[in-house]
Amino acid sequence: xxxxxxxxxxxxxxxxxxxxxxxxxxxxxxxxxxxxxxxxxxxxxxxxxxxxxxxxxxxxxxxxxxxxxxxxxxxxxxxxxxxxxxx
Numbered sequence: 695x696x697x698x699x700x701x702x703x704x705x706x707x708x709x710x711x712x713x714x715x716x717x718x719x720x721x722x723x724x725x726x727x728x729x730x731x732x733x734x735x736x737x738x739x740x741x742x743x744x745x746x747x748x749x750x751x752x753x754x755x756x757x758x759x760x761x762x763x764x765x766x767x768x769x770x771x772x773x774x775x776x777x778x779x780x781x
Contacts, residue, residue, distance in 0.1 A: 742772050749780045 745751045750761045759766035761776045771777075 739769060739772075743767060743769070744774065744777050745771050747779055748774075749778050750776065 745759065745767050746753070748759070750759050751766065752758060752760060757763055759771075762771070762774060765771050765774060
């Protein structure tokens, strides 16, 4: 009984498995490309942070900025009003 059922379904199983395998590969590639895109966008935003070029930036993990320590090296620091370039 099971053998006859499998022999009747075999013409449909091969294309179905083929489509599932390619669907999995496409989904995997889509996920990897999405992760790469998100990483590039995030790095572009973080490269706009002016803190390393500011004279108030200490580069010390305990106190990164003497004026705005909670905002230093974050996206909020992009529009920092206290930014003063190093001389």
